[in-house]
Amino acid sequence: MNSLEQAEDLKAFERRLTEYIHCLQPATGRWRMLLIVVSVCTATGAWNWLIDPETQKVSFFTSLWNHPFFTISCITLIGLFFAGIHKRVVAPSIIAARCRTVLAEYNMSCDDILFIYLTHREKAQVGRETGRERGRSRLSTEQGARRGTRSRDSRIMT
Template sequence: MNSLDQAEDLKAFERRLTEYIACLQPATGRWRMILIVVSVCTASGAWNWLIDPETQKVSFFISFRNHTLLTIRCITLISLFFAGIHRRVVAPSMHSSIVFVRLKVLQLLQLLTPTLILLFFGFYLFCVPALAPFLDTVHAV
């Protein structure tokens, strides 16, 4: 495969990766908005819970029962994280970083392959003949 074919393959792969990440962007944007809205609502409810003078006078569970919206928002936020919203929010960057790392490993292997082949043949040409007398005695026994 010549360098022109490799360049065309790389451009096609890059276009396909860009299309795939662009396809993920609308869904990722929606999940980010959901996470932002629920997080802001939970933070505002937590602020109201903290500044409430009744919170210091009653037990922890009773104060959560008195602030039902905060309880619902906390449960919603925890449920979203258990459902995997953190993976959906960072999906495009996660996919692109995985592909980037794998391409770097592939590039490294392509660079090292001729060196490894030369090392293998060098070992075979120089070390195996030197070990031949020992190998013959082992097989003869």
């Protein structure tokens, strides 16, 4: 497989990952909004529950019975965490971190929206160049053109 085919495969892989993350964004946004709304409701209900003078005079379960808004919102929040909302609100970040782990083995990395770029290869011999020249990654240059900037790791050592 020549370098042109490899570059095309890498670009196709990058497009597929980017497409997948963009498809996750609407669902992730909805889960985040739901978590925010339920958290605010729980905090508001907790505040009303704590400042109520009757709370100190009655038993714990009676006080929860007297404040159904707090009780229901708290149960809903606990149920959402048991259902895995904490994983759903950060799903794109989890996928990006796993991609970085895999790509690191190939001297590549990616950003949060999964644009792939090449990274420096660490050499054991300090101050000694091999016979090859350093080149600029075509993929990194194209990524910088998309963003309007150059990647900090746009130069590779081969």
